[in-house]
Amino acid sequence: MDWSIHHVNIPAIDVRKTAAFLADIVGLPRGTWDYPPAEQMGKVGHDDDHIALFGTENRGIHVVKPIPTxxxxxxxxxxxxxxxxxxxxxxxxxxxxxxxxxxxIVYSDAGVYAMKGVHQIYVYDPxxxxxxxxxxxA
Ligand SMILES: [Fe+2]
Known part of the structure; x- marks a missing residue:
């Protein structure tokens, strides 16, 4: 198999609460986000109220607070x-x-903007x- 699931993004109203549930109840270790260099960075709005990672090399589970803009x-x-x-x-x-x-089919080509060495696109399925x-x- 030459493809894999990279991550699952879970929306959370309260990222800290969901992260605490995954860490303290489910027992998953917290990960550290790997960012691309500044010249590639998009406007991701990351802080502890908006993102939590469980996994390594940005793979795993992304707990994310929806950002309307x-x-x-x-x-x-x-x-x-x-x-x-x-x-x-x-x-x-x-x-x-x-x-x-x-x-x-229209898609958003984000390039490398949020995760170090990862070219991302977004599309709607049917x-x-x-x-x-x-x-x-990279
Ligand atoms: Fe994602």
């Missing part, structure tokens, strides 16, 4: 902070984008769920 802030069509999403890592994101283009597709590029 996130799509506008970053020039996206999709807002990945609202409603949650899962992220699929593929070996060739350019091939996926070509197929999306050919099918006339049921209007936001899906993230990414490729490890």
């Amino acid at each position: 996130f799509a506008r802030d970053n020039g996206f069509i999709h807002n990945p902070t609202v409603g949650g999403h899962f992220a699929i890592t593929v070996p060739d994101i350019q091939a996926v984008m070509r197929r999306l283009d050919e099918a006339g 049921s209007m769920n936001v899906i993230e597709i990414n490729q490890i590029v």
Whole structure:
């Protein structure tokens, strides 16, 4: 299998509460977010009230507080902070984008903007769920 689930994004009204539940009740160790260099950084709005990571190398579970302006802030069509999403890592994101283009399906090409060495795009599946597709590029 040349693809994998990279992370699951869980929306949380209270990130600290959900993070405490996952850490203290479920027993998951907290992770540390790996950011890209400043010149690649998007407007992610990260702080302890907006993001918690469980996993390593940004893989695992992302607990996220919805940011209503996130799509506008970053020039996206999709807002990945609202409603949650899962992220699929593929070996060739350019091939996926070509197929999306050919099918006339709009997507937000975020490039590397939130996670070190990860090229991310967002798209709606046919049921209007936001899906993230990414490729490890470094
Ligand atoms: Fe994501």
